[in-house]
Amino acid sequence: MKTVLNPIYTENNTKIIHNLFYDWIGWRSKELLLPDTINEAIEICNSFWEKDGLYLKKWNYSKDTIKILFKVNSNIKPTLFSQRIKGRLDHSLRKLETPIKFSRKVAFRCLGENTRDIVNKYVQKQVIKSDYVDARFKKILTDFTVFNDKVDLSQPIMMSHGRYWYNIHLVIVIADRKNPIIKKEKFDIIKKYSFIIANKKECEIAHLAIMPDHIHISLKGNPELSPNDIGFAFLNNLSFVLGYNRCWKNEFYVGSFSEYNLETLKQF
Numbered sequence: 001m002k003t004v005l006n007p008i009y010t011e012n013n014t015k016i017i018h019n020l021f022y023d024w025i026g027w028r029s030k031e032l033l034l035p036d037t038i039n040e041a042i043e044i045c046n047s048f049w050e051k052d053g054l055y056l057k058k059w060n061y062s063k064d065t066i067k068i069l070f071k072v073n074s075n076i077k078p079t080l081f082s083q084r085i086k087g088r089l090d091h092s093l094r095k096l097e098t099p100i101k102f103s104r105k106v107a108f109r110c111l112g113e114n115t116r117d118i119v120n121k122y123v124q125k126q127v128i129k130s131d132y133v134d135a136r137f138k139k140i141l142t143d144f145t146v147f148n149d150k151v152d153l154s155q156p157i158m159m160s161h162g163r164y165w166y167n168i169h170l171v172i173v174i175a176d177r178k179n180p181i182i183k184k185e186k187f188d189i190i191k192k193y194s195f196i197i198a199n200k201k202e203c204e205i206a207h208l209a210i211m212p213d214h215i216h217i218s219l220k221g222n223p224e225l226s227p228n229d230i231g232f233a234f235l236n237n238l239s240f241v242l243g244y245n246r247c248w249k250n251e252f253y254v255g256s257f258s259e260y261n262l263e264t265l266k267q268f
Helices: 038-052 078-095 116-124 135-142 184-200 227-242 262-267
Strands: 013-021 021-030 054-061 065-072 100-113 145-147 157-159 162-165 167-174 204-208 216-218 247-255
Touching: 013 038, 013 227, 021 078, 038 054, 038 065, 038 078, 054 078, 054 262, 078 100, 078 157, 078 162, 078 227, 100 247, 116 145, 116 167, 116 204, 116 216, 135 184, 167 227, 184 204, 216 227, 227 247
Parallel strands: 013 247, 100 162
Antiparallel strands: 021 065, 021 100, 054 065, 145 204, 157 162, 167 216, 167 247, 204 216
């Protein structure tokens, strides 16, 4: 009989530090232009979006396109996010007697305060900027800093209902930083299983930096998973394979990023 392991880390016992911004673009699908009532519709939707964990930051529209930026809670799946935006807008416009048919195709993009280039360079430089004196130990750590050039974070994930740029920066920390990981075999396990976990969850690791007291991962996420889903997958599965009950701190950081940052978006 297959043994089912209960997760050690859950939303009830783990602090999630997050900085997540989701951008949604929708298009009209027929001849009708977007109506002037779009302003009123968004006001109606906003209170419902906040109950969904979506906090409106900025929006604009043209005759055939609407673009909306939100700061979101970490339990929000990109696919569900797109459904909530489109569905609530559609419902509000119908209530205002100005229905508009939106295209089934949408564009979703993660955004952040830092660009993809900045995040990936930060992950790659973890060993270089560390203050470890032993040059041999630094060399070992360098071997566990991975750049996967097969993953292009600038390219979207194509789904039946749209394109998704879903780039996540995940950081998990050793429970006791005074007792770091120093054995090479442990680093080997973390490196091997990080890719196994990502593959199982249909995510793709672009950059990985394994340090004695923390791990940085930048990845292309599965739009059917929330940042929480991804974070807990790594926390729990790496705990199991390392043989510890609680080897990681009861918290993790997850942030979103893209080709351009929020300041660039403001200029647009």
